[in-house]
Amino acid sequence: MKIAIGNDHAGTDYKLAIVGLLKSMSIEITNYGTDTIDSVDYADFVHPVATDVHNDDVDFGIIICGSGNGASMTANKHQKVRCALCWTKEIVQLSREHNDANILSIPARFVSLPQALEMVKTFLDTPFEGGRHERRIEKIPCS
Template identity: 90%
Template structure:
């Protein structure tokens, strides 16, 4: 499995811990995020993740910013991206089961690091249910 990850300054500590978790799971990581605390623009780090997912160069993406909103909005501008902003493990599970989310957006200022790591595990271990949900996600892209 291969994951692209990106973050702004609010998500640096979370990104570093998530990369450690992914590597411990033998998952290859494309790291597009900042490693510092200096203020940066989230879009500069989110677009490369979304492009990797959109072009099927990775299996999934993970993006992290303060609220998760700006990152999620940016990622969802890409045609084949279904980015889910999540703040609980249960929402992560539903985003995979019902929406076939391929990017997880985490709000670093509103969840704890242990929650974030559990959410990543849930995201990677939950399968899309298909069925009635397939028809719904096919209607997401604008024609």
């Protein structure tokens, strides 16, 4: 499995912990995020993640900013991206089962680090259910 990850300054600590988790799971990582807490623009780090997902260069993306909103909005501008802004593992599970989310947006200022790590595990472990959800996904425009 290959994951692209991107973050702004608000998500640096979370990104570093998530990268550690993914490495412990032998998952290949492409890190587009900043490694500092110096102020940066989230879009500069989200666009490369969304591009990798769009191009099928990775299986999934994970993006992290303060609220998760700006990062999610940016990612969802890309074709073939279904980015879910989540704040509990239950919402993460539904985003995978019902929406076939391929990018997880984490709001670093609103979830704890242990919650974020559980959300990542849930995101990676939960398959898309298909069925009635598939026809709904097909109604999401790709342009």
